[in-house]
Amino acid sequence: MSVHMSNRLSIENAPMIKTKIPGPRSMEFIEVQDRFETSSRSYTGFFNFAVDYGKGSTVVDMDGNVFIDWFGGVSVLNLGHGHPEVVGALKGQIEKITHITEVPTEARIKYLKTLNSVLPGKMKDNSKVLMTVTGADACEAAVSLARYVSKKPTILAFTGSYHGIAGGIVGATSNYHYRDYAGFSTQNYVYAPYPYPYRFQGKSRPEDISKEVIDRIEEMIGDPYSGVPPIGGIIVEPVQGEGGYIVPPDDFLPMLRETCDKHSIPLIIDEVQSGIGRTGKLWESEYHNVTPDIMCISKSIGGGIPISSVVYKKEYDQLPKAFHLGTYRGNPLGLAAGAAILEVVRDEKFLERVRSKGKYLLNRFEEIQADSRIIGDVRGRGYMIATEIVKDRQSKIPGTELAGKIRGAMFKRGVLMHTCGHYGNAMRFMAPLTIEDDLIDKGVSIFEEAIKETEVGS
Numbered sequence: 001m002s003v004h005m006s007n008r009l010s011i012e013n014a015p016m017i018k019t020k021i022p023g024p025r026s027m028e029f030i031e032v033q034d035r036f037e038t039s040s041r042s043y044t045g046f047f048n049f050a051v052d053y054g055k056g057s058t059v060v061d062m063d064g065n066v067f068i069d070w071f072g073g074v075s076v077l078n079l080g081h082g083h084p085e086v087v088g089a090l091k092g093q094i095e096k097i098t099h100i101t102e103v104p105t106e107a108r109i110k111y112l113k114t115l116n117s118v119l120p121g122k123m124k125d126n127s128k129v130l131m132t133v134t135g136a137d138a139c140e141a142a143v144s145l146a147r148y149v150s151k152k153p154t155i156l157a158f159t160g161s162y163h164g165i166a167g168g169i170v171g172a173t174s175n176y177h178y179r180d181y182a183g184f185s186t187q188n189y190v191y192a193p194y195p196y197p198y199r200f201q202g203k204s205r206p207e208d209i210s211k212e213v214i215d216r217i218e219e220m221i222g223d224p225y226s227g228v229p230p231i232g233g234i235i236v237e238p239v240q241g242e243g244g245y246i247v248p249p250d251d252f253l254p255m256l257r258e259t260c261d262k263h264s265i266p267l268i269i270d271e272v273q274s275g276i277g278r279t280g281k282l283w284e285s286e287y288h289n290v291t292p293d294i295m296c297i298s299k300s301i302g303g304g305i306p307i308s309s310v311v312y313k314k315e316y317d318q319l320p321k322a323f324h325l326g327t328y329r330g331n332p333l334g335l336a337a338g339a340a341i342l343e344v345v346r347d348e349k350f351l352e353r354v355r356s357k358g359k360y361l362l363n364r365f366e367e368i369q370a371d372s373r374i375i376g377d378v379r380g381r382g383y384m385i386a387t388e389i390v391k392d393r394q395s396k397i398p399g400t401e402l403a404g405k406i407r408g409a410m411f412k413r414g415v416l417m418h419t420c421g422h423y424g425n426a427m428r429f430m431a432p433l434t435i436e437d438d439l440i441d442k443g444v445s446i447f448e449e450a451i452k453e454t455e456v457g458s
């Protein structure tokens, strides 16, 4: 049994709320932050506290209140806070070297070898790695690579997608606000509907949704009058993250792979959120036996140190020097953490627990849904689970405000749970994969209370 299961990583008896939230010490920190930091912040609007430290799947605020962490720093902490393997790797590395650009170090070599050994499908021993810094950076480099090899600038993305907020990739992020704020355009990006079973607008029966989406893409590609220029790459999240933890039908990814093969279009699979065991396999694409041409990895690979990587098939390795630059690419601390994290997560027993506990959680959320008017949909895989909040189940009108209230009611009771989705109305479970059973069960009870409290007032 791996390290995470034999020793308890989290604080016992969480949650423990002893003061009004935010407490007096937190208030002092918040006051200074408000004075000096931009008011353009999002998370501090609803997680209104200051944090002292984290331990496993718990965080402690400046007043000693203990919270259960179902947030994981937006799905970054797949091994939780302060996992011994990660801390050990970081401590070892910090004594050696914390920054050097591109030159091989022990950490870099270990990361490259370990990553290669766990790559999905035919990628193993048949790929190259391009080091990047953030998720957006990886996706941007991936898209540039697809354009470079296909010699076609137009990239197809999906409704509900989120690939980051940077100039070259924000066009593939579907929420137009993000582009408008920064004055970017969607130039060279086109969109197809993502197969979102709960809100699919097409005519199909559930079992035909993938076909309808793929037919639409085939029409874009094949009909010279489709209005869409030749497509140089398709970027897809195998389970959509920010878009609402949307699990497409199982035949979708294989069908998309087939379309890409048929038309020689590079398929970019963005595993930034779904990867590193989040859905119960190391990579979501493994469920579908689909090999990406290009894969984006970030978030939990660095255990909190910002690193990311693009993995691409060897045939594409004809790039000019300095194709993608950045001083901080492949930071040694992140690489050391990354190799340690992959070693823990690749363990089949570890992944099996995520799969079985994930099913248990889905069931628990479905049981709560059965008694609730405002949970429209429950969906997910592994520890990527959402309950979509609606005004009522018949109308399916998004319950955006209700979701905000549920998040607040949970925070007050000591559980960090965040939202996502097209309308910000999906409550998402993205706790560390190492979370102990009692913190799952206590969190679920608190979720149920929060639903009931919110429902009464709605």
Ligand SMILES: Cc1ncc(COP(=O)(O)O)c(C=O)c1O
Binding pocket: 134, 135, 136, 137, 139, 162, 163, 164, 165, 237, 241, 242, 270, 271, 272, 273, 274, 298, 299
């Ligand atoms: C699937 C996916 N791709 C890319 C990104 C962008 O990553 P970052 O915020 O590190 O730029 C995110 C962030 O949430 C994501 O979920």
